[in-house]
Amino acid sequence: MKSKFAVFALITFGLLTWGLYAAMIGAPTEATMGPVQRIFYYHVPCAWVMLLCFPANFLASVAYLAKRNPLFDAFAVSTAEVGVVFCTIVLIQGPIWAKPVWGIWWTWDARLTSTLVLWLIYVSYLILRKFSTGGPNPVLSASLAIFGCVDAAFVWGAIRWFRTQHPQPVFGSGPNSGIDPRMLHAFFINLAAFTCLGILLVWLRFMLEQARQKVEEAHAMKALASPAKVAR
Amino acid sequence: MTFAATLKNTLAKDQRLEWRSKDAINSMLFFALLVVVIFSFSFDLSPEESRLIAGALVWVALLFAAVVALNQTWARELRNSVLDAYRIAPAPLESLFLAKTIGNFIFVGVLELVIAPLFVVFYNLRSIGPVYDLVIASVLGNWALVVNGTFFGAISIRTRSREVLLPLLLFPISIPALLAAVNATTNTLTGEGSVYLPLVFLAVYDVVFTTIGLFLFETVLQAE
Numbered sequence: 223m224k225s226k227f228a229v230f231a232l233i234t235f236g237l238l239t240w241g242l243y244a245a246m247i248g249a250p251t252e253a254t255m256g257p258v259q260r261i262f263y264y265h266v267p268c269a270w271v272m273l274l275c276f277p278a279n280f281l282a283s284v285a286y287l288a289k290r291n292p293l294f295d296a297f298a299v300s301t302a303e304v305g306v307v308f309c310t311i312v313l314i315q316g317p318i319w320a321k322p323v324w325g326i327w328w329t330w331d332a333r334l335t336s337t338l339v340l341w342l343i344y345v346s347y348l349i350l351r352k353f354s355t356g357g358p359n360p361v362l363s364a365s366l367a368i369f370g371c372v373d374a375a376f377v378w379g380a381i382r383w384f385r386t387q388h389p390q391p392v393f394g395s396g397p398n399s400g401i402d403p404r405m406l407h408a409f410f411i412n413l414a415a416f417t418c419l420g421i422l423l424v425w426l427r428f429m430l431e432q433a434r435q436k437v438e439e440a441h442a443m444k445a446l447a448s449p450a451k452v453a454r
Numbered sequence: 455m456t457f458a459a460t461l462k463n464t465l466a467k468d469q470r471l472e473w474r475s476k477d478a479i480n481s482m483l484f485f486a487l488l489v490v491v492i493f494s495f496s497f498d499l500s501p502e503e504s505r506l507i508a509g510a511l512v513w514v515a516l517l518f519a520a521v522v523a524l525n526q527t528w529a530r531e532l533r534n535s536v537l538d539a540y541r542i543a544p545a546p547l548e549s550l551f552l553a554k555t556i557g558n559f560i561f562v563g564v565l566e567l568v569i570a571p572l573f574v575v576f577y578n579l580r581s582i583g584p585v586y587d588l589v590i591a592s593v594l595g596n597w598a599l600v601v602n603g604t605f606f607g608a609i610s611i612r613t614r615s616r617e618v619l620l621p622l623l624l625f626p627i628s629i630p631a632l633l634a635a636v637n638a639t640t641n642t643l644t645g646e647g648s649v650y651l652p653l654v655f656l657a658v659y660d661v662v663f664t665t666i667g668l669f670l671f672e673t674v675l676q677a678e
Contacts, residue, residue, distance in 0.1 A: 287673060342626040349622055354613040361677035362609045365670045366623065369602070372666060373627050376659055380630035383651060384637040 227425060234422050237415035244408035252405075258322050263408050265315045267416035268308045269337075274420060275305030276344065276371070283367035286360060292435050295360040298367060300427035302347055304420060309341045332381050339377045343370040460545045464553035471530065472561065478526040479561055486519035486569050494576045504577040509639030512573050513632055516566065517599060521621050523561045524603035527554050528611040537611075541675060551604065551671040555664075558600040566592050582645030587653070591642065594656035595635030601660065602627055605667040608674055631659050 245263035252259035282298035285291075316334065317327040328334065347370055351363050472478060493511050497503075531537040540550055570592075573579055581588060603624050610619035638652035 287670075339626065339629050342629070346623050346626045350609070350613065350619065353615045353619055359613075361673060362612060365674050366606075366609065368670065369605075369627055369663070369666060372662060373630065376630035376655075376662075379655065380633040383655065384633045 223429075227422075227429075230418070230425070231422055234415065234418040237411065237418055241408070241412040241415040244404075244411050249405045249408040250402055255323050258319055261315055261319045263412045264416075265312060265319065266409070267413045268311045268315065270413060271416050271420035272305050272308040272312060274417070275301040275308065275424070276340065276374070278424075279305060279344075279367055280371040283364035283371075286364045287368075292360070293432070295364070296428050296431035296435060297424075298360075298364065299351060299431055300424045302344055302351075302367070303427055304423045306341065306344050306348060307423075308420065309337065309344065313337060313341060335381045336374075336377050339381070340374055343373060343377075346370075457546050457549045460549040461553045461556075464550055465557055468530075468553070468557040469560065472526075472557075478523040479564065482519045482522040482561065482565055483568055485522055486515050486565055487572065489515040489518060490569065490572050490576060499577065501578050501580070504579060505582070505643045506640065508573055508577050508579055509643055510636045511577075512569060512639065513595065513636050515569060516562065516596075517625070517628065517632060518621075519565055519569075520558075520562050520599050520603060521624070523558055523565075524600070524607045524624070525610075525617045525620055527558060527604055527607045529616070532611070537675075547672045547675055548668045550675075551608075551668060555597075555601050555604045555667075558604055559596055562596050562600055563593075566596060579643065581643050583642035583649065585642075587642040587649045588639060590653055591635055591638040591649075591656070594653060594660055595631065595638075597660045598631035598635070598656055598663065599628060601664050601667055602631075605663075605671065605674070608671065612674075612677065631656060634659065 241263070245260055249260065249263070251257055279298050279301040282294045282301060286294035286298060316337075320329070321327050347363060347366050350366055351359060354362060490511075493515070497507070499507070528537065531540065540547070570588075603620070606623040606627070607620055610616055610623060613619055634652040634655045637647075638649050638656065641647040641649045641652070
């Protein structure tokens with residue numbers, strides 16, 4: 223297990239390095255936006271990892287409620303945490319790019335708003351996990367994850383229909399319109415690299431959570447064996 | 455006990471307890487009054503401006519005030535281990551959830567009845583659209599708040615921090631319902647835009663979350 227993890231970590235590191243070179247040196251500078259456009263090579267892959275993590279969290283939560291296997295719970299917490307991290311990165315990168323290109327840090331545009339609400343929902347999920355150490359926490363958090371995921375669909379609709387539409391910022395020629403092949407190359411390497419990084423982080427967090435579960439179990443067994451020490 | 459009997463008895467018990475002690479309803483009303491007064495001090499509005507933002511203000515005031523009642527829902531059952539008694543009782547737990555939700559719906563409904571005239575007075579409101587749209591919006595929005603609030607109340611009561619946690623869980627989930635309710639209210643008050651779409655949205659939201667709540671409630675209450 224450990225050697226597999228080390229090999230995978232090396233591959234990820236290699237891909238990230240290659241991606242960094244391709245994005246910063248290999249790809250040409252975009253004509254209208256200038257160097258700031260290079261953030262796309264990181265922004266989109268981060269959003270992609272986030273969109274992989276949250277549905278995975280939902281599936282793991284449903285699986286936990288159905289089977290009550292602690293492995294599913296460990297997977298749920300890992301994907302939620304990594305998802306929130308990447309969602310945070312996306313929310314920070316967005317304004318960095320938007321300020322020079324749109325002239326504003328933030329706009330209540332549908333995609334930005336729904337990403338922010340998604341972030342809020344999953345942060346509340348992590349807070350619930352934090353506050354309920356021990357005891358019934360996996361079941362409670364799995365239920366919240368199901369509510370959160372269903373809610374995400376409503377968030378998507380509500381924001382499109384009920385937010386007053388602000389003037390849409392003009393996008394520069396997006397990555398799909400007559401893009402330089404070197405740009406596409408840099409983009410796909412980074413997409414692969416960040417997918418690997420996401421998997422690597424979830425994997426690491428998953429092993430950590432399993433270790434935590436084992437320690438907790440050992441503590442419980444020890445407490446059962448010597449009742450006098452429980453009070454401590 | 456059957457589903458209907460449990461529902462009726464729990465609801466009657468909660469109402470009797472609350473209207474005798476008035477713990478939740480008094481603090482909720484006073485809290486909402488404070489929010490209304492503070493908002494009207496903070497903004498100096500013309501009638502047109504107040505029509506535009508009163509919908510948002512009234513729903514924010516309701517959301518904050520409702521938390522007071524929602525926290526009371528389950529905290530009351532901790533005394534004398536009533537919650538544990540519920541868990542071992544051979545009664546359908548879904549009816550307990552439904553009774554608690556209907557109870558909270560009544561409390562927040564009373565709150566709405568008191569708050570609405572206050573808003574009309576303090577903000578010089580006069581609705582341009584039909585008033586029955588406002589009534590439908592308040593009923594559907596109220597249910598959306600309390601059905602999730604009752605469910606998350608049952609979750610937060612099982613954690614270390616209890617009362618603090620409920621708004622942290624409830625508010626993010628309630629954002630879409632709140633947007634729809636505010637949209638319906640503002641569109642009615644200003645007489646512009648569609649009221650139909652947000653009301654249908656709220657109705658769907660209510661049905662979906664009531665179903666998930668009923669479905670998962672037993673799991674949450676029996677969680678070890």
